[in-house]
Amino acid sequence: MALISCDMRFGRSDEQKRQLAAGLLRVVSAATGETKDDIFFVIREGRGINFVEHGEHLPEYVEGAANDQALIQRLK
Template sequence: MALISCDMRFGRTDEQKRLLAAGLLRVVSAATGETKNDIFLVIREGRGINFVEHGEHLPEYVEGAANDKELIERLK
C-alpha cells in the first residue's frame, strides 16, 4: 500500500483539497500501478510559521497564488 503525506498551509478550500487529492491519487496510481483503493493519503494543514523554506518562515497562505493554480491544472 502506498502512503502519501501532504503538508500545506491552512487556507485552501475543501474543493481545492479534493482536486489535489484526486490528482495525487491519479498520478501515484499511474506511476506505481497501485489502485486508488490501495493508496492512503493524508493532508495536514498548518500555519505558515511552521514551514521554513530557504531558511525563512513562510507567511500565511494567500489564495490566488499563481503556483497553486498551475499545480492544480497540471494535476487534472
C-alpha cells in the first residue's frame, strides 16, 4: 500500500484539498500501478510559522495564493 503524506499551511478550502488528493491519487496510481483503493493519503495542516524555507518562516497562507508568488519565483 502506498502512503502519501502532505504537510501544508492552514487556509485551503475543502474543495482545494479534494482536488489535490484526486490529482495525487491519479498520478501515483499511474506511476505505481496501485489502485486508488491501495493508496492512503493524509493532509496535515499547520500555521505558516511552522514551515521554514531558506532559513525563513513562511507567512500564513492567504486565499488566492498571494503569499506563494514569491515562493514560486524562488523555486523556478
